[in-house]
Amino acid sequence: MLHTRESTTLPGKYLNTCFIAIMGTALLPLLQFFHDQLYYQRHLIEASEIWRLWTGSLVHTNHWHLALNLAGTWLLVFIAPSTDSKPMQLLQIVWLATCVGLGLWLLSPGVIWYVGFSSILYGLFMLAGIRLLFQKDWLMAALILLGIGGKTLWDWQQGGISPSAELIDAPVIYAAHLYGMSGGILLGIASLFQKQLKP
Template identity: 80%
Template sequence: MLHTRESTTLPGKCVNTCFIAIVFTVLLPLLQFFHDQFFYQRYLIEAGDIWRLWTGNFVHTNFWHLTLNLAGIWLLVFITPSNDSKLVQLLQIAWLATCVGLGIWFMSPGVIWYVGFSGILYGLFMLGGIRLLFQRDWLMAGFILLGICGKTLWDWQQGGLSPTSALIEAPVLYAAHLYGMSGSLLLGILNLFQQHRKP
């Protein structure tokens, strides 16, 4: 059976997600001024700049890279707004940033440098798709989940060299997307476990 969300619930659901989107729409361009201090650089992390494991997610290669990720944030607002509080959504972003940073560090040792919000963004889309599965909104959940998985597979087949890579002046690091998506799967499993424990 196909379930769809009531359109009347969208304004209320959008409030917190819109707030988060506005915060990052302002924050990410400002953080570009600190690009050199924040980008993920393996050798500098080894030398003690541990914060780069997280902050590399919040700076970008160029204007187009930043613009694409901001567009993705706002697309997320309109197609799968979250009912979670602002604090919970910020904690989810922090968790996904951790998954991406540590994933690259431990699982992709050949990656010397990395920047971009897309690993977190793919994780947020995955989280939204999982949330829609719980709500039995099969159509939109399938659209989101198949879309991000298909895009990740396509980037993998292209070896990270796609039209997007030319625009952002860097290879697309699809591994970062996988780490963000994996972090969302863990959150989804935790959420499912908590639901089953409820009386």
């Protein structure tokens, strides 16, 4: 009886844990067909195409760009799987996309256009790293937080020009990564307070 119960609950648990990666793998390639209608473009946002503040993070410059972000999403699933519900994971993505879009709009007026899921992904990595800190998984938390922070610092020092920039045919917009990371840190802090408030 116990074996039967576990066999029916494990697939659901696995799908919940891998939800973002599965959704991204299914949805992001399809959104490439609507790239021109979705990417972040400042003058088009000024012309009332407000949705681009959010959808810019869901399209990519080329197939290498898309593949790198999907690989990073699956890596996150395997090293720090989320235990949040599917609706909560969707809300996290919307929050991070909002942080990136508004951050670029309000704080980086020099960024004329932007695409890529990496800014959201950086935020998800930061959220995972903070959770692992509170779970006292010091090594994995340090690898994630220092790895993502170090990569962003390196991109900044290189002025956005790096081997990955050549691969994706565009400079790395490290400001967008910073906004995504900031959103992830805020999510991590909010998660901590929520746990403290629970009886």
